[in-house]
Amino acid sequence: MTNLLxxxxxxxxxxxxxPTLVRLLLGPTAADRLVALNILSGLALGFLVxxxxxxxxxxxxxxxxxxxxxxxxxxLAIARFLKDRMTDESQGGEEE
Amino acid sequence: MILLFLVVLIVLSAYxxxxxxxxxGVIALSAVSLVSALLFYILQAPDVAITEAAVGAxxxxxxxxxxxxxxxxxxxx
Numbered sequence: 001m002t003n004l005l006x007x008x009x010x011x012x013x014x015x016x017x018x019p020t021l022v023r024l025l026l027g028p029t030a031a032d033r034l035v036a037l038n039i040l041s042g043l044a045l046g047f048l049v050x051x052x053x054x055x056x057x058x059x060x061x062x063x064x065x066x067x068x069x070x071x072x073x074x075x076l077a078i079a080r081f082l083k084d085r086m087t088d089e090s091q092g093g094e095e096e
Numbered sequence: 097m098i099l100l101f102l103v104v105l106i107v108l109s110a111y112x113x114x115x116x117x118x119x120x121g122v123i124a125l126s127a128v129s130l131v132s133a134l135l136f137y138i139l140q141a142p143d144v145a146i147t148e149a150a151v152g153a154x155x156x157x158x159x160x161x162x163x164x165x166x167x168x169x170x171x172x173x
Contacts, residue, residue, distance in 0.1 A: 030119050033123045037126060041130065077162070084165065
């Protein structure tokens, strides 16, 4: 019963990631894609933890931990680049 | 579930190759790394998934964004 519920919750998370992937592929601006990637990271975190609980090994939970830490680093870099690009565009538009 | 992840992987890789904006390509590449780590995880290789998550999602995204930032300013001048 518990195994069936864990499997079903994994499929629910996979189903939730489908519209997020559509937004990541078709999103008009880069900020839309960044938010979609962030939501996808959260869904993947839940998926990894659910699969780790299902397998019952402690090593499987480390993957979720490491992905969450290093994924945040990547999102931070993308968000910083986005901020710099937006300020460059606004300043360039005013000066030129 | 493995087949679904493989299809998503191919779609995201094709998008990251064929897109015009470099930042969109980097975001799609980060998603490719995420789905790839999930695939390794499902195939019961958690240590490979840890390495993929650390290197692919974290370090390579930072390096690519750094490269884009330091090349775009030369093009504008």
